[in-house]
Amino acid sequence: MSLSCEQQCINGKYYLCMPDNFQYPRNLLHRVYKNLVVLEDIFTRNVTAYGTIRVNNCSFDKRVFVRYTIDQWKTFSVLNAHYIMHYADNNTDLFQFKLTVPKDKLLSSSLLKMSFAICYCVNGGKFWDNNYSQNYNFEIIESSREVPTSILNQLSRKKSIIRDDQLYKQITQDYHAISNTTQQIENLCGLKNLGGTCYMNSILQSLSLTSLLTNYFLYNQDSLVFKGIIINEYLNFLYLIRCGQYSTIIPAPLKQIIGHINYAYLENQQQDAHEFLIVLLDYLHIDLNRTQCTDEEIDYNLFGQINKNSIIVDLFYGIYKSTITCLQCMHTSSSYESFVCLTLPIPSTNQCTLQDCLQSLNEDEYLIDDDSKWFCSKCQCHSNAKKRLEIHKLPKILIIQLKRFQMNSEMRWIKDESLVLYPEDDLDLHQYSSSPSSEQALYTLYSIVNHNGSLNDGHYTTFSRDLSYDQPQWFEYDDEIVKYLDLDQLHLNSKAYLLFYTMQHIPE
Ligand SMILES: [Zn+2]
Structure with missing residues (x-):
């Protein structure tokens, strides 16, 4: 597999570099009890960051928001996080957010930074996770074609997604991929349950073993990657589950991206596997179908009348x-x-x-x-x-x-x-x-x-x-x-x- 940085950025122009000061929290629960709010996980795709926040459930009424800036706090904006689920066993709640850099801000020619902190409003008080006063910081960079070499040199020393092996490293981290050779059977990979998400795991295993579909994705990935956010993420997932190196992965990024299109799948609760299959095939079809039209053609086509050809229609219909x-x-x-x-x-x-x-x-x-x-x-x-x-x-x-x-x-x-x-x-x-x-x-x-x-x-x-x-x-x-x-x-x-x-x- 080869994914180039060009294929990872939105419209061939910009993408978001992971915050180099983010570390997966150790002693997570201890920190949640002490600070009440903790950024539990974050990953980026194109110019969007997907984050998961854990809070202490001290009251029924609560609100969690992200305060972010792209001009070093001269101005800032606020984004509400969505409530996802309650952990009954340890009295904490989960929230998620999807933070996309506004398009008009991308037009600026200078190298941009985005910073954010998380606020938890509960019992009349405000509690912050501002990463020990450093905030969480991203760099917004242009694709290699347009980024001056000096900046590229600067970036390659940091955690960026410029090189293939670094991209894989990031995906491996996003999916918490574990290789446990003593437990692994025949190079096969299990999928960890996020709390009621076995409906998704059962479908993802079946689809990844649909060899006509998987082979199509793997042979054509260079032309497919970056055609749509679902296709892109499905390719990342496919790479991890089929490469044979990992005994388990957590398919959280794929679920979050599907969940941000269809909120029913954002929550970690039981759903019907058949419904999920139909939704996933439909999303894959929409992304693939779009690849055959230019943006202009899509505009001229009425909704639903776009050319109905895709590998999904060819195989499953x-x-x-x-x-x-x-x-x-x-x-x-x-x-x-x-x-x-x-x-x-x-x-x-x-x-x-x-x-x-x-x-x-x-x-x-x-x-x-x-x-x-x-x-x-x-x-x-x-x-x-x-x-x-x-x-x-x-x-x-x-x-x-x-x-x-x-x-x-x-x-x-x-x-x-x-x-x-x-x-x-x-x-x-x-x-x-x-x-x-x-x-x-x-x-x-x-x-x-x-x-x-x-x-x-x-x-x-x-x-x-x-x-x-x-x-x-x-x-x-x-x-x-x-x-x-x-x-x-x-x-x-x-x-x-x-x-x-x-x-x-x-x-x-
Ligand atoms: Zn008759």
Whole structure:
């Protein structure tokens, strides 16, 4: 992998150097109890700093803000930090902030500095973390093309992201990457839980083992990096999880960046893994799609009408064909709709096969109620009709969601714990497909996201294998713990929630 500094800066112009006076706080809790507020973690991307603040929970009403300046405190601005979560075990709270250097300030030709301090307002008092009176200081620098050599020399002695190995060092630090060779199994990397974030870990493991996607990212990274903040961060994450050097990483930077686009993911609480998968694929698609248009083209395109091509669409999108037949005159009409995931109901039995679940796709739906009748253009009236769903285009990567969570008749969500037996090597979908090639209807399973436990107190894990090996071994990923998986566990698994299959014969 090679990432150059040019690719790391925003619009090819500016980026933020990490505060060289920041150190991860030792005796964190002791400091929080004593000073009430502590900057726990910080990392930078482009001209944005992402920070995490820990405060002592001394009262319900509290406010945390960042006071920052870019002119040596002649003027300053204030940015509120967002409340993230409460640590019940030790009586502290977590806040996060995202501080971006204002665009108009970047136009100044001189080398800029940004300084900040953190204020915690509670019980009528104000408590500061100003880094032992030094404040936290950043340098805002231009890309190497425009930075005079003298400044470059100056910077290269400091903690900057100029050189590749320094960038990796920074990413390794941002993700708290640990190499523990005695614990590590087969160069695999576990993901530490941030408190309820197993939904994210289970999806990230499955996606990183989607070799068609990972290979695309790794082969094309030079042209992909810097095309968007999510792509950029996903590449950093991919490098760490796939390089084989680390036994665990904490995917906090990727989560924070996703969280600053979608606040639901800023908090460290349980979310639905399937929803997170759809959101992440969508964000990756948006970033990649943008790479095919210039800014001008994006402006001229209406929202949602931008060229729909991206590796995400190419790999994960299938197309449904829905055909409605008038039962009076047998006139038919077809429409098409894309899907990223096949959501299948589980027939109400204690045990069934995946093929039983797939049967629902082939069932005709009769539109015969007064409010569901179809307007037939031939008969020129609302008539009884039947609707049939087929798969018009099968996706290269097929994700199946088993509908384990359903509302019962009392409007309460319940979990279906039925055992669904799924094939490992030859899932055949040709009978559900309207396209003639049956060869492309064969799929191989490579990852499973499991939901363990109850609806409100669940835990996600992943079973995965890397198909790029000849006889791939299955592994279980349970946050930071990676284990060999018995085939019994794989085959008799009533926890399976999402199944990831790859097409055996990929069309050119
Ligand atoms: Zn008709």
